[in-house]
Amino acid sequence: SxxxxxxxxxxxxxxxxxxxxxxxxxxxxxxxxxxxxxxxTGGEFTEKEIIRAERNSGVVSSKVREIQMQNYLRKKELKERRENDLREGLRLYKNAKYEEALEKFESVLGTKPEPDEAAVASYNVACCYSKLNQRIRTDPDLANARASPEFDPLLKRFDESFINENAINAIKSIFGIFNKK
Known part of the structure; x- marks a missing residue:
């Protein structure tokens, strides 16, 4: 037919x-x-198969509209939950409850956030770890990584130190030139 x-x-x-x-x-x-x-009748079609078949036919049925609406509402709900978790995490962070704030920020990262949400959450996760004194040099879980000969050069490359070792070496070499009379 x-x-x-x-x-x-x-x-x-x-x-x-x-x-x-x-x-x-x-x-x-x-x-x-x-x-x-x-x-x-191999069974029920998945949502994607229903949408693909109807999109290819050019007809949009109420079933497809229902699926699209469910997807939209689910995404909207997840976004609201992420925003609430970010707000709650910031409130906990300001109240010095770093462990609880860390849980909120990591839950945001676990729900496929938008890029701007991920950036905020990642930054705040790092801040929480910093306040908890769980740093890369003292964390016992990273003992094997610290034992690697590649660890120190990597840290020096990304670490923001107060004194730049290359600048100090350059100054030493300049004064070394003047001391060679």
Whole structure:
């Protein structure tokens, strides 16, 4: 059978159906399968399969609209939850409850946040760890990493120290030149 809006034409009128499709749409290519009268009912379709099939057909049914609305509401709810967790985490941080604030910020990071939310949450996670004195040089979980010969150069590369060692070496070399008389 063929479906045109609300009209369903029986398969027995195949010739007329194909003629009408060609008149309305233009040339078409069809692939047919022999099923010997058996209909495959392999179970329920997933949401993605329903949406894809209806998008390809050009018809949007109430089922697709319902799925889209559920997805929209779910995303909106997640966004609101992330915003509330960020606000709550900041409040806890200001009240010096760093462990609890850390949980809130990490829960935001665990829910696939927007880039700006992820940046704020990541920054605040680092601030919480800093306030908790859980730093990379003292954390016992990173003992193996600290034992690696590549650890110190990596830290020096990303660490913001008060004194730049390259600047000190440059000054020493300049004064070393003046001392060589």
């Amino acid at each position: 063929a479906v045109f809006g609300t009209e369903i034409w029986p398969a027995a009128e195949y010739g007329r159906t194909m003629y009408t499709i060609r008149q309305r749409i233009g040339p078409l290519l069809m692939r047919m399968q022999k099923r010997y009268g058996k209909i495959e």
